[in-house]
Amino acid sequence: MQTSIKKVTIYTDGACIGNPGPGGYGAVLLYGPHRKEISGGFRRTTNNRMEIMAAIAALSALKIPCRVELFSDSQYLVNAMTKGWVQRWKARGWMRNQEDRAKNPDLWEKLLELCSRHQVSFHWIRGHNGHPDNERCDELAVTAAQANNLPPDEAYEAASRHSSLEPLTCR
Numbered sequence: 001m002q003t004s005i006k007k008v009t010i011y012t013d014g015a016c017i018g019n020p021g022p023g024g025y026g027a028v029l030l031y032g033p034h035r036k037e038i039s040g041g042f043r044r045t046t047n048n049r050m051e052i053m054a055a056i057a058a059l060s061a062l063k064i065p066c067r068v069e070l071f072s073d074s075q076y077l078v079n080a081m082t083k084g085w086v087q088r089w090k091a092r093g094w095m096r097n098q099e100d101r102a103k104n105p106d107l108w109e110k111l112l113e114l115c116s117r118h119q120v121s122f123h124w125i126r127g128h129n130g131h132p133d134n135e136r137c138d139e140l141a142v143t144a145a146q147a148n149n150l151p152p153d154e155a156y157e158a159a160s161r162h163s164s165l166e167p168l169t170c171r
Contacts, residue, residue, distance in 0.1 A: 005119070006031060010058045010070045012077075013127070013137035014050025015145045020160070022150055023047065025054035026140025028133045029061060036061065037136070041144035042153035049156060050141065051077045052107040059114040067119040073127030073134060081122045086112060106155040 009030040016023040024041035038057055042050075051074035059068065072078055080086045089095065089102035090112065096102045114120075125134050 006064070006066045008062060008066045008068050010055075010068055011125070011131075011133040011137050012051070012054035012058055012070065012072045012074075013134065013141045014047055014052070014054050014074065015138065015141035016045065016047035016050055017145050020044050020046050020156070022145045023050040023153070024141040024144025024147070025050045025057060026137040026144060027054050027058035027061075028136055028140075029058055030133070031066075037140060039140040039144040041141075041147055041150045042156070043150040044160075045153040045156050048074070048076050049104055049107060049153065050145075052104055052111060054137070054141065056107060056110050056114060059111070059118060059120065062118060065117050065119075068121070069123060070120055071123045071125045071134065073125050075124055078122045078124040080108070081111075081115070081120075 011028045012025070013027075014023065014025045022041065022043055023045035024039060026037070026039040029036040029038070038061055040053070040057060051072060055070060055072065055077060058070070062068070086108050089105070089108065094102045094105040102108070125131060127134060127138070
């Protein structure tokens with residue numbers, strides 16, 4: 001008996017209080033009548049890292065390979081994945097060009113690995129535009145960023161100490 005692949009819709013968002021600063025991510029996963037919300041945060045990170053982390057956390061929550069429609073209000077995330085930027089950066093040894101290192105290679109590696117397990121299509125959705133699931137992700141991300149005793153974003157903090165990862169601007 002052949003089983004059809006499950007179709008899951010995911011909404012994600014990241015938030016940062018200051019940039020860098022405490023950050024959080026949120027995701028809403030929808031499968032038929034099922035709904036799952038996930039969130040988490042770090043004591044010092046960037047908004048863009050949290051946007052990528054939201055996608056990683058959501059895809060990591062899937063127990064079997066799925067066909068995924070992933071919606072994000074981060075053009076950085078969506079463009080990097082749909083326009084082939086991440087694959088080019090990786091092929092160049094995580095260099096954007098001959099002089100500039102790509103930012104967040106640790107997270108891009110994880111995201112690429114998860115995308116190899118699932119059939120993922122990324123879609124941009126305008127943020128703060130009244131879409132209920134996108135708004136919910138924002139609430140989850142902001143609440144996570146405001147939590148007490150957040151764990152370190154170890155890769156970011158280590159890279160910051162070595163000045164190889166510069167803070168990115170919040171939008």
